[in-house]
Amino acid sequence: MWVRKEFEQGLVAATPTVLGYASIGLACGVVSANSNITAVEMGLMSLLVYAGSAQFVMCAMIVAGAPLLSIAVTVFFINLRNFLMSLHTTTFFEGNHLMSNLLIGSFLTDESYAVLLKETMKREQISPSWMYGNNLASYASWVTFTVLGNILGGLIPSPERLGLDFALIAMFVGICSGQLETMLSQHSMQKIAKILFAVAVSYFGLASLVSSYLAVLISTIIGCLVGVLLDD
Numbered sequence: 001m002w003v004r005k006e007f008e009q010g011l012v013a014a015t016p017t018v019l020g021y022a023s024i025g026l027a028c029g030v031v032s033a034n035s036n037i038t039a040v041e042m043g044l045m046s047l048l049v050y051a052g053s054a055q056f057v058m059c060a061m062i063v064a065g066a067p068l069l070s071i072a073v074t075v076f077f078i079n080l081r082n083f084l085m086s087l088h089t090t091t092f093f094e095g096n097h098l099m100s101n102l103l104i105g106s107f108l109t110d111e112s113y114a115v116l117l118k119e120t121m122k123r124e125q126i127s128p129s130w131m132y133g134n135n136l137a138s139y140a141s142w143v144t145f146t147v148l149g150n151i152l153g154g155l156i157p158s159p160e161r162l163g164l165d166f167a168l169i170a171m172f173v174g175i176c177s178g179q180l181e182t183m184l185s186q187h188s189m190q191k192i193a194k195i196l197f198a199v200a201v202s203y204f205g206l207a208s209l210v211s212s213y214l215a216v217l218i219s220t221i222i223g224c225l226v227g228v229l230l231d232d
Contacts, residue, residue, distance in 0.1 A: 003129045010133025013119060017111040018141040025142050028055055029149020035059040042150040046143040050107070054078045055146070081217050085113045088224075092116070092126050100128050107135035191230050199223035 032042045037059060045055055054075040061071050086105035093101055112134050119126055184192065203219035210218070 003127070006127045006129040007133040010130040010135075011137045012133075013115050013130070014112065014134045014137035017109075017115060017138045020111065021138065021141045022145050024052060025145025026149035026152070028052060028059075029146040029151070030153040031056060032059050032146070033150045033153020035063045037062065037150065039147050039150045043143065043147045046146045049075065050109070050139065050142065051075065051079050052109075052142070077211070077214065080214075081110075081220065082108060084217065084220060084224075085110070089113065089116065089131075092120060093128055093131070096128050104128065104131050104135065107139050109135075109138055112138045194230060195223050195227050198226040 029042060032045070032055070037045070045058065049055060049058070057074060057078060058071055061074065066074075082105075086108055089104060089108060090096075090101050093104065096104075112131075115134055116126065116131065119130070180192070199219050199222065202222040203215050206215040206218055209215075
């Protein structure tokens with residue numbers, strides 16, 4: 001009963017992600033339809049790749065006729081940040097067995113990770129069942145809405161006119177604002193400002209030297225390092 005309750009709580013906690021995926025998933029599906037990708041192919045892409053930004057890039061590269069190896073390498077680097085997020089996520093499930101942690105990491109996204117971090121600000125112990133629910137709600141909604149968007153693609157040729165391209169940003173603002181509010185109740189504003197400043201400076205400094213995806217990864221690591229050095 002306790003496991004089921006935790007799983008259901010994880011499903012509910014993922015509501016902001018589901019709402020965000022409703023619009024950004026539709027937009028991705030519409031883009032895929034305009035890239036001559038069928039609903040079945042879009043469904044398989046979402047099931048197997050399951051990466052929002054990478055799937056947008058895949059659609060563009062497929063239209064451009066890019067070779068398969070080039071697409072695979074590009075998607076790998078875009079999703080490289082997931083290694084860092086998964087490593088940190090395992091620290092919340094140290095007593096969990098390996099296969100369970102692999103399952104959690106395989107379905108982890110930026111959004112489910114952000115929801116997890118917000119939950120850790122509220123309570124110390126997070127059960128694997130809660131994380132299963134969080135990940136499953138995100139995964140199921142993404143697959144559903146991308147396929148639906150592909151089917152409706154012929155009816156919505158320009159998703160940016162409806163503001164669908166802004167949905168992902170709006171979703172992150174909603175998730176991160178709540179997380180920041182919780183952090184402020186536990187840490188000083190000065191400490192948080194130093195971490196954010198380190199991330200911003202390193203990102204803008206690296207953006208002109210390396211790809212934006214690699215700049216995000218490196219600046220995130222630098223932010224983590226600064227956070228560790230400032231930790232009491």
